[in-house]
Amino acid sequence: MYLKNLIIQNFRNFESIDIPLSSNLVLLGENRVGKSNLLFAMRLVIDQTLPDSARQLRISDFWDGCDLSKKPQIEIHLDFTDFEDDPYLTALLTDYRLAHDHKTIRLSYVFRCKAEITGLPTSSEDFEFIVYGGGVETRPIHNQVRRRISLDFLDALRDAENQLGSWRNSPLRPLIENTMGSIGSAELAKVSIDLEAANTKIVEQPAIKELNDSLGKKILSLSGKGHDLKTSLRFSNADPLRLFRSLGMYIDDGKRSITEASLGSANVMLMALKLEEFSWRKEKNERNYSLLCIEEPEAHLHPQLQRTVFKNIFKEKNSSQALIITSHSPTLASIVPLRSIINLRLVKNSTKAFSLANLPINEDEKDDIERYLIATRSEILFAKGIIFVEGDAEEALVPSFAELLEQDLDGLGITVCNVAGTNFNPYVKLAEGLGIPFTVITDWDPLDGTKPALGRARCVGIWDSLCEVNTELDILTEKNRKWAETASFEEFSSSFSNVGIFLNNETFEVAIVQTPNLSSVLLEILDEQGFGSTRTKRINEWKTDYSKIDSTQLLAMVKDIGKGRLSGKLKKKISGGELIQVPKYIQDAIEYMVKNV
DSSP: OEEEEEEEEEETTEEEEEEEOOSSEEEEOOTTSSHHHHHHHHHHHHOTTSOHHHHSOOGGGBOTTOOGGGOOOEEEEEEEEOOTTOHHHHHHHGGGEETTEEEEEEEEEEEEEOTTOOSOOOSGGGEEEEEEETTEEEEEOOHHHHHHEEEEEEOTTOOHHHHHHOTTTOTHHHHHHHHHHTSOHHHHHHHHHHHHHHHHHHHTSHHHHHHHHHHHHHHHHHHOGGGOOOOOOOSSOOOHHHHGGGOOOEETTTTEEGGGSOHHHHHHHHHHHHHHHHHHHHHTTSOSEEEEEEEOTTTTOOHHHHHHHHHHHHHOOOTTEEEEEEEOOHHHHTTSOGGGEEEEEEETTEEEEEEOTTOOOOHHHHHHHHHHHHHTTTGGGGOSEEEEESSHHHHHHHHHHHHHTTOOHHHHTEEEEEOSSSOOHHHHHHHHHHTOOEEEEEEOOOOSSSSOOHHHHHHHHHHHHHHHHOTTSOOOOHHHHHHHHHOOHHHHHHHHHTTTEEEESSOHHHHHHHSTTHHHHHHHHHHTTOOOHHHHHHHHHHHHOGGGOOHHHHHHHHHHHOHHHHHHHHHHHHHTTOOOOOOHHHHHHHHHHHHHO
16 A cells, blocks of 8 residues: 555645655655645544644635635545455445545545635634545545554654653554563563562662662651652562553663764654654554654764665665654665655745656666766756756856856856766656746757758757656647757757757857867966976967867867866966856856746
């Protein structure tokens, strides 16, 4: 069983979202975009620990754009599937199947104006909530359903140390209670006798006995004989029925209690125990499906531990439980399964959710993307805009060109993504799937004149890839494709620039050499780097005759400087009075991106 779809309407940040889901989910997004609100929406439906007083929302919980005079409703719908291999669940949930899709059950929460309120609602008392299933309001969700399909929530301010140290709240409690139940009373009695003997031995120590008597007398003097508490010092209760409560989690081979653990260690233990509790409850037939929702699970974990913990968690395949986490961590985001990612973005005045669960990519494309995310620490997942480029030289120079245009890409949240080649398709699919604005800077790559320029098919392929992800885009007709085969460079590049794909009429290398003053400035910077004799000689030759510049070798040297150092050096040259003209197609791409973030 798994949660396959989520619908939220008119709730807090969300005007309307309808997103497909995979088994485990990772919610990404900047602060205040609604990650916690999305989790709370799910809790309204199935969290058995949430009282009805919390389910009775307030007028302020409506999305800000709602017109209350039109009596809007807050709606939350959770769709589950793949439950039919569990006979108990099938019997329990059969009334909640959708009429048009018997393989899907729907559990719903609705908050709406009461029928008797005819005017404009003025307070929360004018509203009511209902929780039901199957899309039919007369089929209420019973507590038994919430016990069998359970949601556990660990918020961002969780106190892992307290939860583990408190018997009442500890996830250890049900595990220990179950284990102790399998131990015979005779065995417990023997342990109790040994423990009582140890208690007696320690209390009979002269210093301890003296302290024990002194404390007892002081308490008796305050409370009087009628309220004598009969206190005694001991390190454990020897009652067999209470003995197991003395068991606790220790670290460092039993040398230290959980209260002495680091915050990170306590968080790891808490997550591990919750997952173990889920498995135990499943085995004991107390629960059929568990959702563990964790806000910012990376709290107090260093990057290596984040990678280890969550690689192992997401590697486990358990159809009876799922993990839903919110995160700001690029480290964590880079190692989670791609199809688990949901990106929350503020679009105009409401939050939109973009799921990668059904992203139309093959296994090779998926592997390419996941490798890239690991290598770059998933920077593009947190970007507000992306500029896709072919190689290292473009990656190094585009931020510098942006500074020439007085645009701070980092400040705007725009990332330059080097795809290391000309296969942009999987990357633009990812950006479109995440709802992130982007642009592509690529070469026309003319051949010898007997064959079409490589840029033609490349741009058409990029558009086809976008249409696979976004069905609202216009698919190219046969007429469009024939035009793309014969259109002049000027017509072709002008048309594709309207959708964020920018071309030069040759290659990037040629464009750099042909840009006024840029070659001379780059040569000055290269000359200052202290390269070896071969490169130094080559630079000196180029400085005396620009026509001899080998653009490929020039950009190889530029790459070796690194984009950070290059940007700083270009900036100094500019402030020193050098006039550098940015290649037109790159300027257009940067301005397009800045306009659309």
